Amino acid sequence: MSASPEIPQRSGNIAIVPATPASEERKGLTKKEIAADHPTWCPGCGDFSVLALYFKLIEKRKIWHEKVTTIAGIGCSSRFPYFVQAHGAHYIHGRALPFASGISLSRPDLHVFVFGGDGDAFSIGGNHFNHTARKNIKMTYCVMDNWVYGLTKKQTSPTSPLGFKSKTDGWGAVDYPINPMKQAIAAGATFVARTTHTNPNHVLQMMEAAMDHDGFSFIECLSECVEFYEGAFDASNPRKGGVFNLVPPTHDVTDEGAAYKLAGEAFPGSFGIFYKVNKPTKNAKEAGIVKTMSEKFAGLKDWQILQKNFDRMK
Numbered sequence: 001m002s003a004s005p006e007i008p009q010r011s012g013n014i015a016i017v018p019a020t021p022a023s024e025e026r027k028g029l030t031k032k033e034i035a036a037d038h039p040t041w042c043p044g045c046g047d048f049s050v051l052a053l054y055f056k057l058i059e060k061r062k063i064w065h066e067k068v069t070t071i072a073g074i075g076c077s078s079r080f081p082y083f084v085q086a087h088g089a090h091y092i093h094g095r096a097l098p099f100a101s102g103i104s105l106s107r108p109d110l111h112v113f114v115f116g117g118d119g120d121a122f123s124i125g126g127n128h129f130n131h132t133a134r135k136n137i138k139m140t141y142c143v144m145d146n147w148v149y150g151l152t153k154k155q156t157s158p159t160s161p162l163g164f165k166s167k168t169d170g171w172g173a174v175d176y177p178i179n180p181m182k183q184a185i186a187a188g189a190t191f192v193a194r195t196t197h198t199n200p201n202h203v204l205q206m207m208e209a210a211m212d213h214d215g216f217s218f219i220e221c222l223s224e225c226v227e228f229y230e231g232a233f234d235a236s237n238p239r240k241g242g243v244f245n246l247v248p249p250t251h252d253v254t255d256e257g258a259a260y261k262l263a264g265e266a267f268p269g270s271f272g273i274f275y276k277v278n279k280p281t282k283n284a285k286e287a288g289i290v291k292t293m294s295e296k297f298a299g300l301k302d303w304q305i306l307q308k309n310f311d312r313m314k
């Protein structure tokens, strides 16, 4: 909790970010400046498109190298941070969100992006998803849903549809899939959107809106695994004879029931923002506690205030 010259400090709910002097005006980073290793995904994998749009977002929104924070779990999609030349972590399978929570809560000057797959998010990481959403910790979680475990070569995932034949369900999947949009709304996410890698403009739009949201923002981005689930999303791709329907303009994004109803539409469903409400974040609440305690125990060092608290618990 102690002040550091490099890390902006909190004052109540407001992050104090040092302004860049006009003389130091910087240009947005180019893809060349932000791209790291050549992505090792299979040719044609939907994940390429999501990465390209993340680069576009960084360039368009002028997120500087030292502010880019890209976190992931394990999976093909979770290789994401390797390919971004900036700060990031490829963390433990299913545990990207708690890791990202620590960064978000301690660094109010950063916007944390988390990328990962459907297995990472809803199998092993399912509990973390629910708890991070309900705590409304400020970050953007983009789940690249391919309806399969790609990295481990075709096992049934929690979003695989009934009947999907995989190495773990040779006769076809028998378990009912989860609906990521319903799960996010029910868990308490305050921004819930759906997009698909085949519509780049829409992906960028959703990433921007999610980044601008003060809270836990969730995006389900359909991202085809051409190796183990080819054609999964053809019905949502007009170039493959499918339909891409936007959320109707009459939809009220603050109406939880209406959002839940949209989430229940049969595939390919609608794309866009289903749900968005403003609720105090854990970030703001914690900052408030830090401020109150610092005032109450003025003169004490941060660790002494913490020690007092621990002593009370004995």
Ligand SMILES: Cc1ncc(C[n+]2csc(CCOP(=O)(O)OP(=O)(O)O)c2C)c(N)n1
Residues within 6 Å of the ligand: 074, 075, 076, 077, 078, 093, 116, 117, 118, 119, 120, 121, 124, 144, 146, 148, 149, 150, 151, 152, 157
């Ligand atoms: C604790 C642990 N359990 C299992 C694995 C094996 N494993 C690695 S990735 C993965 C699932 C990946 O699927 P998904 O999250 O959908 O990502 P995708 O590869 O499809 O992008 C599994 C089961 C692991 N790495 N660590």
Ligand code: SF4
Residues within 6 Å of the ligand: 040, 041, 042, 044, 045, 046, 047, 076, 077, 146, 150, 151, 224, 225, 226, 227, 228
């Ligand atoms: S296995 Fe599937 S998800 Fe993984 S890189 Fe290849 S196409 Fe993409």
Ligand SMILES: [Mg+2]
Residues within 6 Å of the ligand: 075, 117, 118, 119, 144, 145, 146, 147, 148, 149, 150, 157
């Ligand atoms: Mg997957």
